[in-house]
Amino acid sequence: MRPAAIVFDLDGTLIDSAPDVRAALNRLLAEEGRPKLTLAAVQDMVGEGAGPLMERAWAATGAPADRGAVPALVERYLAHYRAHPADETVVFDGVRTLLPRLRQAGCRLGVCTNKPHAMTLVVLAALGLAEHFDAVLGGDFPRRKPDGEHVRETLRRMGADGLPALYVGDSRTDVLAARDAGMPVVCVDWGYARMPAAELGADRLLGHFDHLPALIEELLA
Template sequence: MSLPTPRAILFDLDGTLADTAPDLAAAMNRLQLERGLTTTPYHALRPFASAGARGLIGVAFGLKPGDDGYEALRVAFLDNYAASLAEQSSLFDGVSLLLQELEQRGLAWGVVTNKATRFTDLLIPQIGLQDAGCVISGDTTAHPKPHPAPLLEAARRLNLQPQECWYVGDDLRDIQAGRAAGMPTVAAAWGYCGHAEPITWEADALSTTPHELMALIQRSLAQ
């Protein structure tokens, strides 16, 4: 599919730019051990890493926001995660090259994540994303994704119109937020993707690797 020529590419963080699932899963497993429980296998937790505490607690404890005990688990999990959020996290293969190519072509790039600022600000420089043109966290605006506010704020900080930015993410909320903001959307099929096939999210395009995404961008620039 042909997409409008972008002036900037905005990315989700967890599961799109960075493979943070190992540290998130480790924090959840520590929480289970602290409560004398058997740990949840990594392969069961990984698909829900993009959903953060909500998704991981749902898998590990079978609880959802509003349930008795959920909030205490959420606080304890986030404390565990803050203590070791960059021990195993790293950029996905091909992401560093993708970002270098964007910069070489004069395209801005930024991060729009639902991760809270206290985690984002610690993680970004430790995994090599300190050159982002903007970083929008889940609590930067009044509403997190799937609300369009974080993406609109990112475009504002880059001095661009929303339609001049593409948004790339591996979760349904990413695509919903991008569409609501009026941005072309790309589903990052190399990410966690929850329990659904990303192609069902009605994204404008689907990329299976960062290299494939760069090829999509190059085709758009050549139009």
């Protein structure tokens, strides 16, 4: 496999973080006297950053959140999340063998996620994944996904100039960001998308990370 730049989404793509997101969110909801959310409900809410997550959680459990209150809610949620960043989070099968394999092939690797940047670094470190990536860019970036500039800036920070690039994600947001960045996109078929993976509009679907090197060769030939 020739060297390439591979940009990954995080939640729902590389890791199943929804259980820990749900636990932190439910602690916050309990403090506010609101009902707990199910895991399935939280999976449908993630993907566009912590602010939209708060808004969706509040809308699902009672009166909508006042927009002016959302930043403070985000900070309280993140405090709960930082205390338990990876108690129940699982790295998807194949990731731990794939990442060093790609690095050995000369690939540059990055994470482009709408998850808050500092929280992303905490989670990657807790899971022992941080060392594999040349750059990580979270959702604090002012032009976040689905804006392709989020992906392009990740590539710049990866030092990926001149390398063919591929995006790997799990949602329509990821597909739109990759298209806007002018690069092919692969979607996993196990993520948090709110529609069937086949309807996301990706160039290829991925059923296991063992198959990603072959797709890289095919799409970046």
